[in-house]
Amino acid sequence: MPHFDSRLAQEQGDMPLFREPEGGAGVAVRATLKRDLVLLMRRRSEVLNPLVFFALVITLFPIGISPDPELLAIIAPGLLWVAALLAALLSLDSLFRSDFDDGSLEQLLLAPQPLPALALAKVAVHWLLTGLPLALMAPLLGIMLSLPAGSYAVLALSLALGSASLSLIGAIGAALTVGLSRGGVLLSLLVLPLYIPVLIFGAGAVQAAILGDGVSAHLAILGALLAVALSLAPWAIAASLRISING
Amino acid sequence: MWAFIHKLGSPKWFYAISARLQPWFWVAAAVLILVGSAWGLAFAPADYQQGNSFRIIYVHVPAAFLAQSIFVSMAVAGFIFMVWKIKIADMAAAMMAPLGAAMTFVALFSGAVWGVPTWGTWWMWDARLTSMLILLFLYFGVIALRGAFSSRDSASRAASVLAMVGVINIPIIKYSVDWWYTLHQPATFSVTSRPAMPMEMWAPLLIMVLGFYCFFIALTLMRTRSEILRRESSKRWVRELAGEVS
Amino acid sequence: MSLRLQARKLACERDDRWLFRDLDLDIHAGEIVRVEGPNGSGKTTLLKILSGQLADFQGELYWNDHPMRRTRQDFLANLLYLGHSPGVKAALTPLENLAWYQALAGEPDDEAARFAALAAVGLAGFEDLPAGQLSAGQQRRVALARLELIPRPLWVLDEPFTAIDREGVADLEARLVAHARRGGCVLVTTHHELADSPALRRVRLGQGADDAAF
Numbered sequence: 281m282p283h284f285d286s287r288l289a290q291e292q293g294d295m296p297l298f299r300e301p302e303g304g305a306g307v308a309v310r311a312t313l314k315r316d317l318v319l320l321m322r323r324r325s326e327v328l329n330p331l332v333f334f335a336l337v338i339t340l341f342p343i344g345i346s347p348d349p350e351l352l353a354i355i356a357p358g359l360l361w362v363a364a365l366l367a368a369l370l371s372l373d374s375l376f377r378s379d380f381d382d383g384s385l386e387q388l389l390l391a392p393q394p395l396p397a398l399a400l401a402k403v404a405v406h407w408l409l410t411g412l413p414l415a416l417m418a419p420l421l422g423i424m425l426s427l428p429a430g431s432y433a434v435l436a437l438s439l440a441l442g443s444a445s446l447s448l449i450g451a452i453g454a455a456l457t458v459g460l461s462r463g464g465v466l467l468s469l470l471v472l473p474l475y476i477p478v479l480i481f482g483a484g485a486v487q488a489a490i491l492g493d494g495v496s497a498h499l500a501i502l503g504a505l506l507a508v509a510l511s512l513a514p515w516a517i518a519a520s521l522r523i524s525i526n527g
Numbered sequence: 528m529w530a531f532i533h534k535l536g537s538p539k540w541f542y543a544i545s546a547r548l549q550p551w552f553w554v555a556a557a558v559l560i561l562v563g564s565a566w567g568l569a570f571a572p573a574d575y576q577q578g579n580s581f582r583i584i585y586v587h588v589p590a591a592f593l594a595q596s597i598f599v600s601m602a603v604a605g606f607i608f609m610v611w612k613i614k615i616a617d618m619a620a621a622m623m624a625p626l627g628a629a630m631t632f633v634a635l636f637s638g639a640v641w642g643v644p645t646w647g648t649w650w651m652w653d654a655r656l657t658s659m660l661i662l663l664f665l666y667f668g669v670i671a672l673r674g675a676f677s678s679r680d681s682a683s684r685a686a687s688v689l690a691m692v693g694v695i696n697i698p699i700i701k702y703s704v705d706w707w708y709t710l711h712q713p714a715t716f717s718v719t720s721r722p723a724m725p726m727e728m729w730a731p732l733l734i735m736v737l738g739f740y741c742f743f744i745a746l747t748l749m750r751t752r753s754e755i756l757r758r759e760s761s762k763r764w765v766r767e768l769a770g771e772v773s
Numbered sequence: 774m775s776l777r778l779q780a781r782k783l784a785c786e787r788d789d790r791w792l793f794r795d796l797d798l799d800i801h802a803g804e805i806v807r808v809e810g811p812n813g814s815g816k817t818t819l820l821k822i823l824s825g826q827l828a829d830f831q832g833e834l835y836w837n838d839h840p841m842r843r844t845r846q847d848f849l850a851n852l853l854y855l856g857h858s859p860g861v862k863a864a865l866t867p868l869e870n871l872a873w874y875q876a877l878a879g880e881p882d883d884e885a886a887r888f889a890a891l892a893a894v895g896l897a898g899f900e901d902l903p904a905g906q907l908s909a910g911q912q913r914r915v916a917l918a919r920l921e922l923i924p925r926p927l928w929v930l931d932e933p934f935t936a937i938d939r940e941g942v943a944d945l946e947a948r949l950v951a952h953a954r955r956g957g958c959v960l961v962t963t964h965h966e967l968a969d970s971p972a973l974r975r976v977r978l979g980q981g982a983d984d985a986a987f
Contacts, residue, residue, distance in 0.1 A: 304876075304879035307876050307879065307882075308876050308877050308879065310876070311872065311873050311875075311876030311877065312873070312876075312877070315862075315865070315869070315872075315873045318864075318865065318869065319862065319864050319865065322864045322865075323864060378862075381858070382858055382859070382860060382861060382862060382863070383856050383857065383858025383859055383860035383861075384860045384861075384862060386826065386854070386856050386858075386860070387854070387856075387860045387874070387877065388877070389826065390824065390825070390826065390849060390852065390854050391849070391877040391878065392846055392849040392850040392878070392879060393877065393879070398877075452688075452692055456672060456685050456688065456689060457672075457675070459676075459681070460675050460676065462675075463675075466671055466672065466675055469664070469667060469668050469671055470668040470671075470672060470689060472664070473661050473664040473665050473668065473693075473696075473700070474692070474693070474696050474700075476661055476700055476703065476704070477696070477699045477700055477702075477703035480703045480704070480706070480707045481703060484707070484710065505699070508699075512695065516688060516691075516692055519609075519688055520685065520688055522828075523681055523684045523685050523688065524681070524685075525826060526678070526680070526681050526684075526826070526827055526828070526829060678787070680829045
């Protein structure tokens, strides 16, 4: 180990004693995005598990109800949406958990950067690697449930839009329960009732597409829900993280 | 102004003032509920369509009103606690939650009982009942979250945040459930959205609603008072009250 | 402008028990303040309050003579906090860990500085291994590399000597003294006995916390 004093001599006096707060929120957000993406890409099972869960749950329904394609076609929009919602919920608990366990979360809270923006970056990564893949995979499972033609694109689009709201709302619950050792079940209890509007308009969009009605109203409402979630959830997540760190 | 708010927030002062208010609310609640029940159950005319079974409205509607109001009050109390750090507000919120959940359950149960003569079944996915059911889950969430923390301060703040998030979502949930219901059951008879009632029917209803609110206030005052004693049990004024210190 | 962290009439209650009351602190540039006390006396809580993480306390904090509430952002831009847990991601390499901290602190992205910081804590040659493969002491050193990497005048260190070998302890101690000499300021809890130096001050918590002030 190089001796410390030698470094000292050259550093003496060049440390800025008093620092003005710097900007750089964009840099911090970008670094957080990159870090979380790298982390999830190194633990690929965490990305794959929700997808496998989604496929598995969808497999259970024909077995549990009936293989009749006509019956399945009727309930397919709701089934796909509910299963995707549960799959997204499954991965929520780990959103802040590992950061909490290894102490990075308290460092995140002490950064001289706006915490809502940093939290939003983490949620964005969660959506990118959970919600978006689920949305892309849903049409495939739609085929297995004999989802009527013409609704596949709407299914993917509504899930992509809706799951972003789900990630944002769910992150509030994840932030509230991250300090609790048995937070998993509680998290579902907190979050699922709040998911209902998204489910109604998401599944409604797919149904409207099947019936041949216009889907733009549904998608617009999903977009509006996302806008509300985007503007309010980051602050709620930040406040919840501060509470959990206190505990 | 500030001094007044902080005085109001002081447990000792609240304990004293609530002692004087509480009996009035109890009396008002008892009188209103007695008058309302007697009038509603015995004297109000029977419904031309539903006969006497409509009289369950005198329990169902006040309970449903209260269920929603309590959640809003809980969120307001949570907001006051978070912003001004007034602990009384949190104690009141903590005491309100079980009552709100109970009222939601009463509204659900009376709705189900009402469903038997009206729909011929105990449960219908009626818009109002569905919203109530979701509200019940929201209450469970707040109560469970508060119970899950070992530190009371964290529990209070977490429950406050969740109540505020919930209260923002209640109108959204209500709107979307109504929308969902009209989409799936167009033009079905709904028990609670009714044509205008004659005065002899809604006057006792109004009295019942007022009675339920008085009951809520009285019970919350009472429970908050005992919560104050519990949380402040180490404080001098409480020990003096208990006669431990002269 | 000099550096000053003040606490007036600080009191913290945890579930009906006072951890400390009426605690006055005045910490200036060039000082090392060691917070002492038995387990459970509230050392970590005090550090968390002083680093602005806990809001649940009574009393006032001042940063450079301004109330903390109004200068929080400014305070955080001058603070480096090391907590109980090192805050090192096991799946990332030490370099990647430091890169995130650099960006989080608003420092320019500088890879050479990251290598230098890791070398200074004796991790040369380990830069590209996932931190999970390093020993506990080495992971702690990754966290300590932030002291090298991110120039901040106020250090708040909670048990920084945990899991570090004897040589590392001596090095770290020298680093604390040097930081104080440069005009920085260190607030530290540790079970390790620090060598006396003119910069060192002690704050004792616990045992009738009422008179813990100095």
